[in-house]
Structure formats: structure tokens, C-alpha cells
Amino acid sequence: MLFDSHTHLDDESFAGDRTAVIARAAAAGVHDLITVGTTAASSARCLALAAEYSALSVANSRIRVHAAVGIQPNYVGDAEFGDWDRILKLAGQPGVVAIGETGLDRHWDYSPFDLQEDFFDRHIRLAQQLGLPCIIHMRSCEEDVLSMLREARRRGPIVGVMHSFTGSWAAADECIEMGLAISFAGMITYKKSDALRACLARVPETSILVETDSPYLTPEPVRKIRRNEPAHLGHTVMRLAEVRGVDWQTLAQRTTHNAQQLFLK
Ligand SMILES: [Zn+2]
Numbered sequence: 001m002l003f004d005s006h007t008h009l010d011d012e013s014f015a016g017d018r019t020a021v022i023a024r025a026a027a028a029g030v031h032d033l034i035t036v037g038t039t040a041a042s043s044a045r046c047l048a049l050a051a052e053y054s055a056l057s058v059a060n061s062r063i064r065v066h067a068a069v070g071i072q073p074n075y076v077g078d079a080e081f082g083d084w085d086r087i088l089k090l091a092g093q094p095g096v097v098a099i100g101e102t103g104l105d106r107h108w109d110y111s112p113f114d115l116q117e118d119f120f121d122r123h124i125r126l127a128q129q130l131g132l133p134c135i136i137h138m139r140s141c142e143e144d145v146l147s148m149l150r151e152a153r154r155r156g157p158i159v160g161v162m163h164s165f166t167g168s169w170a171a172a173d174e175c176i177e178m179g180l181a182i183s184f185a186g187m188i189t190y191k192k193s194d195a196l197r198a199c200l201a202r203v204p205e206t207s208i209l210v211e212t213d214s215p216y217l218t219p220e221p222v223r224k225i226r227r228n229e230p231a232h233l234g235h236t237v238m239r240l241a242e243v244r245g246v247d248w249q250t251l252a253q254r255t256t257h258n259a260q261q262l263f264l265k
Pocket of ligand 1 (some may be wrong): 008030036101213
């Protein structure tokens with residue numbers, strides 16, 4: 001029983017076979033997944049998918065699709081007037097289990113950084129206000145993200161996840177201290193990810209989540225399949241278990257439990 005805590009099922013690469021993709025995930029043992037919005041329009045599509053697939057039964061397995069709503073940092077530069085209001089409206093709807101994805105990104109530099117900070121701040125405040133977890137993207141800007149999280153933490157409790165984590169152990173450790181979970185995606189299976197695996201080995205078991213971040217980051221050994229999908233989550237789980245020296249069932253159970261506690265309680 002697996003929980004894919006981060007996928008982009010509304011992505012156009014799934015347009016032709018979305019139901020089959022969800023059915024394959026169910027067949028691969030994924031019982032829950034969160035489809036995460038990247039723009040106001042994408043967030044609305046994610047919520048519609050959560051409504052459509054709130055309980056899909058395939059053969060003997062059932063799968064539930066949940067939604068997260070937000071504007072991803074690389075897209076905040078394109079946000080139009082009224083988009084944030086749309087997020088505010090969507091955030092209160094049933095089926096929404098988290099706010100995001102949000103965060104900061106200095107790697108791609110698609111959006112002005114001060115605008116990214118403004119939107120990150122709005123997302124965190126909204127999550128705190130609604131008592132929902134926050135899904136946080138952090139790319140090449142650890143200190144910027146941490147300082148905004150520290151400030152948020154001074155205002156009140158903050159729950160959520162550092163998604164597709166690729167940062168340092170110091171950053172992971174501080175996030176865990178603040179009450180955030182650390183989520184690992186397909187990168188953990190890549191040859192060059194030794195530093196990330198060393199970090200994974202130190203994360204307390206109650207703070208680990210797993211995700212595909214599909215359609216991106218296909219894990220080994222199926223990496224040559226360009227479009228990733230939730231059915232591939234098991235490969236990442238197996239590698240995680242190997243790194244931590246536990247059997248994969250234990251890790252699957254633990255990460256599913258962690259995700260249920262964070263998003264569905
Ligand atoms: Zn994402």
C-alpha cells in the first residue's frame with residue numbers, strides 16, 4: 001500500500017490516457033495520490049480530478065485522488081490578476097488536502113525572485129490560516145527558504161513537506177525540527193545521488209514521505225521511459241528501503257502512514 005504524495009496528473013502529457021495511468025497506479029499498490037497544482041488553472045484541474053477520482057475501483061484495488069492548490073514559483077511570473085483569488089476560493093473546497101506547490105527556485109530563474117517570495121509568503125500564511133499542510137519546492141535557495149520558514153514558524157505552527165528534496169542534511173534537519181516532512185522522489189535512485197542518499201539515511205522514519213513528481217524524474221531502472229507516472233513509485237520505495245537497511249514493506253507502510261497523518265487526518 002503506497003501513497004504518492006506528489007504528482008502532476010493534470011499535466012497535458014497525461015491527457016490521452018489519464019484513467020489508464022490512475023488504474024496502473026492502483027494495480028501497482030498506490031492507494032492514494034495527491035495531484036499538485038502549479039497555476040490557478042492547473043489547481044482547478046487538479047480539484048476536478050480529485051472529484052472525478054475520489055474513489056476509483058480497479059479490479060480488487062481502490063485508489064483515491066486528492067488535490068493540492070497553489071502557484072508553483074516558476075509560474076508566479078505568469079500569474080494574472082485574479083489568479084490568487086482563484087487559489088483562495090479553491091483552497092476551501094472539499095478534496096483539497098494541501099496548499100502548494102509553493103516555494104522558491106533560483107535554478108530556473110523563470111520568475112522575479114521578489115515575486116516568488118511574495119507568493120511563497122501568501123501560500124504559507126494561507127496554509128497556516130486553514131491548518132492545511134504546505135507543499136514546498138526548494139531549488140538552489142536553501143537559506144532563502146529556511147529564513148522564510150523560520151519567520152512563519154515564529155507566527156505559529158507550520159506543517160507540510162519539503163517535496164522532491166535535494167538539499168543538504170543541515171537544511172533537512174532544520175525543516176524536520178520545524179515540523180516538516182522530507183519527501184524523496186526518483187533522484188534517490190540515480191547513480192550520482194550519493195549525497196542525497198547519505199541525507200536520507202539520517203532522516204527519522206516518522207518524517208519520510210515518497211513521491212513520483214510525475215511526469216518528471218522517472219526512477220531507475222525504468223528511467224528511459226521519459227514520462228514518469230505514479231505506478232513507478234515502487235522503484236523509489238525499494239531504493240529508499242535499501243539505503244535505510246529495512247525491507248520495502250516496512251518502508252512502504254511507514255511512508256504511507258506518515259502521508260495519511262499529514263494530509264488525511
Ligand atoms: Zn511538482
